[in-house]
Amino acid sequence: MPLSVENFTNELTYQGLSEDMRALLRVNFVDTMGVAAIGARTEMSQIACKTAATLFGPATGGASRMLMDGRTVSPAGAAMAGGFTVDSIDAHDGTTPNKGHAGSAVFPALLAVADAQRSLGRAITGADFAVWLAIAYEVSYRAGQVQHATCPDYHTSGAWTAVGVAAAIARILNATPEQVRHAVGIAEYHGPRSQMMRCIDFPTMVRDGVGWGAPSGVTAAYLALEGFTGAPALTCESAEAAPFWGDLGTDWLTLKHTHYKKYPCCRWAHPSMDAALELMTEHALHHSQIAKVEIRTFHYATRLAGHTPHSMDELAYSIAFPVATMIVRGSFGAAEMSPDILTDADILRVSTAVELIDDDELTRKSVDQRWAAVTLITTDGQRYEASPKTPRGDIDQPLSDQEMLEKYRMFAVPVLGAERAEHMRVLCAGFDTLDVQEFSTLLDILLSKA
Numbered sequence: 001m002p003l004s005v006e007n008f009t010n011e012l013t014y015q016g017l018s019e020d021m022r023a024l025l026r027v028n029f030v031d032t033m034g035v036a037a038i039g040a041r042t043e044m045s046q047i048a049c050k051t052a053a054t055l056f057g058p059a060t061g062g063a064s065r066m067l068m069d070g071r072t073v074s075p076a077g078a079a080m081a082g083g084f085t086v087d088s089i090d091a092h093d094g095t096t097p098n099k100g101h102a103g104s105a106v107f108p109a110l111l112a113v114a115d116a117q118r119s120l121g122r123a124i125t126g127a128d129f130a131v132w133l134a135i136a137y138e139v140s141y142r143a144g145q146v147q148h149a150t151c152p153d154y155h156t157s158g159a160w161t162a163v164g165v166a167a168a169i170a171r172i173l174n175a176t177p178e179q180v181r182h183a184v185g186i187a188e189y190h191g192p193r194s195q196m197m198r199c200i201d202f203p204t205m206v207r208d209g210v211g212w213g214a215p216s217g218v219t220a221a222y223l224a225l226e227g228f229t230g231a232p233a234l235t236c237e238s239a240e241a242a243p244f245w246g247d248l249g250t251d252w253l254t255l256k257h258t259h260y261k262k263y264p265c266c267r268w269a270h271p272s273m274d275a276a277l278e279l280m281t282e283h284a285l286h287h288s289q290i291a292k293v294e295i296r297t298f299h300y301a302t303r304l305a306g307h308t309p310h311s312m313d314e315l316a317y318s319i320a321f322p323v324a325t326m327i328v329r330g331s332f333g334a335a336e337m338s339p340d341i342l343t344d345a346d347i348l349r350v351s352t353a354v355e356l357i358d359d360d361e362l363t364r365k366s367v368d369q370r371w372a373a374v375t376l377i378t379t380d381g382q383r384y385e386a387s388p389k390t391p392r393g394d395i396d397q398p399l400s401d402q403e404m405l406e407k408y409r410m411f412a413v414p415v416l417g418a419e420r421a422e423h424m425r426v427l428c429a430g431f432d433t434l435d436v437q438e439f440s441t442l443l444d445i446l447l448s449k450a
Contacts, residue, residue, distance in 0.1 A: 003249045005184060005236045006177035009135050009167045012249070014127040014432070017134055020255055022432055025133050027404065028093050029428040031260060032086060032103045033446060034408035037415040038264075038334060039088040040068035040450035042312070044205045048084035052077035061222065062116025065447035067108050075116045075222075076215040079165075082108025083158075084211035089337065090316040091264035091411070095257040096368060096394070098144035099196070100157030102164065102254075105210035106136040109165040109218050113172050115443055126434035126442075132168045134254070140164025141253040143188070143235040146244045150235075154196045154300075158213025162191030163235060165217025170224060178231075179224045186230030187220035200266075200303050203317040260393040260404065263332045264411075267391050268301040268370050269319040273326045275374035275386035280327055283384050285376065287328040290350055292377040295319060296359040296388075298366035307351050309342055323374070324351035334410045362388060369394060415450050 039045050049069045056077020058064075064078035065071065067085050086092055086104040094101040110132050114124055144160035166187035170180045192212040199206055224230065235241055261267055262274075272295045279285070297319070306318020315321055325332050328346045341347065362371040369390040376384045393399050399407075412421035427434065427442040434442060 002246045004177075005139060005167060005233075005245070005248070006180035008249050009139070009171050009180045010177055012131055012135055014131050017130060018252075021134060021252055022130060024255060024258060025130055026429050026431060027260070028103050028133075028258070029107070029431050030408055030425055031404065032092055032107045033424060033428055034411040035089050035092045036068050036082070036086050036107075037421070037450055038337065038411040039085045041415055042085075042088040044088035044313075045081070045085040047205070048211060049081045052081040056080070059116075062119045064112040064116045064119075067111060067447060068450040070447060070449040075112045076218050078112035078115070079109040079214040079218045080211055082112060083214035084205075087207045087210050088205075089264050089411070090266055091261045091407070094259050094261070094267060095141055095144070095253075096259060096370065097257055098141060098148060098157070098160065099154065100144065100160070101208060101210065102137050102140040102157065102161050104208065105158065105161035105165055105214040105217070106133060106140065106168070109214040110136060110168060110172070111443065111446060113169050113218060115447055117172065118440060118443065123436040124439055125436055126431045126439045129439065130432035132172055135171055136164040136168035137254040138164070138248070138252060139167040139184070141257060142244050142248065143233070145253070146235040146241045149244070150240050153193070156192065156194045156196045156199070156209025156213070158192040158194060158209025158211070158216070160191070160235065161210055162187040162213040162216040162220070163233060165214055166220040169218050169221035173221055173225050175221065175225055181231040181233075182229050183221045183224035184231075184236055185233040186223055186228060187217045188233040188235055189230055190220065191216045197300070197303065200300070200317050203311070203313040205313055207313070256395070259391070259395070260399055262392055262399060262403065262407070263322065264334075264337060265315065265322045265332065266304055266317050266319075268297070268304055269322045270391035270393075271370065271372040271389035272297065272319055272323050272374050273332060274392060275372065275389050276323050276376065277326045277330065279374065279376050279384045279386050280330070285378065285384075287346055287350055289378045290327055290376055291353060291379045293323060293327070293350065293354040294357060294375040294377070295323065295354060295372055296357045296362060297372035298363040298370065299358050301370065301372065302356045302358045305356060307354060308348060311342075312337070312339060315342065319356060320351045320354035321347065323354060324348075334414065420445065
């Protein structure tokens with residue numbers, strides 16, 4: 001008989017996690033906290049933290065410190081602020097079948113409630129936190145796949161991460177199986193059913209919806225514990241959902257579908273960025289020689305035009321400008337996360353010369369992976385073509401350990417300093433082995449002001 005969401009949530013143990021799953025969660029922890037560090041410096045994060053401090057004061061159910069901020073608010077407030085902080089830099093882990101991201105909601109929400117529980121005197125180990133993370137990721141991934149299969153709109157990650165967060169928080173709060181059912185039902189109903197393509201067409205700070213998905217899941221679990229009802233969650237219990245849950249607990253979608261980002265912008269741009277850089281390097285080209293860039297890619301990606309972005313949000317959801325940046329600078333990292341890049345004349349010249357071409361074949365193929373092909377045309381009429389590519393960071397093209405380390409340090413060290421950044425990295429990389437005092441130390445590092 002298939003395992004129900006509530007039984008999976010209540011029965012999972014640390015011993016029930018494979019070493020592969022534990023290892024993946026360690027990588028996710030380090031990667032997400034690196035993104036959180038640089039994200040804490042963004043205007044988006046600062047607005048969210050200020051608003052949380054105004055609206056979500058410390059609660060009787062425990063006080064939570066905001067991620068990379070240190071101020072104390074309610075668990076829901078800390079989850080909201082942390083979600084926006086991580087989501088402010090588009091470089092966190094993701095899942096291609098869901099066309100979205102779980103870690104950006106899962107980590108802020110679970111850290112917020114763990115800190116609240118600790119403030120009430122609860123002893124929490126790294127192994128405890130690993131179980132909660134595993135529940136949140138796996139339930140999120142499966143709820144998201146159901147939603148994409150059954151809903152006509154392309155909803156943001158906040159819609160389905162709310163469900164996974166609710167399940168995990170319910171486990172933290174020692175909910176009964178029936179309370180878990182209601183928690184995920186409340187979260188599904190009240191989660192932000194926001195339209196992703198609206199943000200892609202008109203990029204703003206609303207981003208991927210996790211800034212409201214995370215607190216929706218947290219609030220749902222606390223409501224269920226008090227007797228608020230909301231079951232069933234149709235993404236978990238409907239007839240249409242059943243095929244997506246039959247192997248719950250035995251076949252981990254989190255292991256099969258988690259990817260990592262090399263660059264801090266929408267991943268749909270990444271294969272074009274890699275291809276452009278390869279062509280520039282292989283043919284020893286200078287950006288002054290580039291007259292035009294043709295990018296053939298899948299339909300949704302062509303809506304990420306972004307030839308002349310006017311904000312960092314527009315830059316995050318663009319293809320033309322990041323590709324032009326790679327052509328001009330040969331890189332796209334922390335140094336490019338400053339607003340002054342938006343007025344770089346060389347990048348703007350190349351960016352406005354980019355043509356995005358809606359390719360039916362690449363659209364057909366872009367289901368489990370995202371495809372793009374790039375051609376550079378020089379001022380003397382030469383054409384340099386790269387074969388179609390998919391983003392690096394997938395299981396078939398993993399980023400190396402060294403690349404992941406360099407990415408983390410690029411984001412975290414300038415914000416936190418080398419000593420704190422390295423201490424945080426070491427603890428995150430072995431978080432599931434930490435005892436109560438060691439995990440408490442990790443929370444102190446993560447939840448202090450960046």
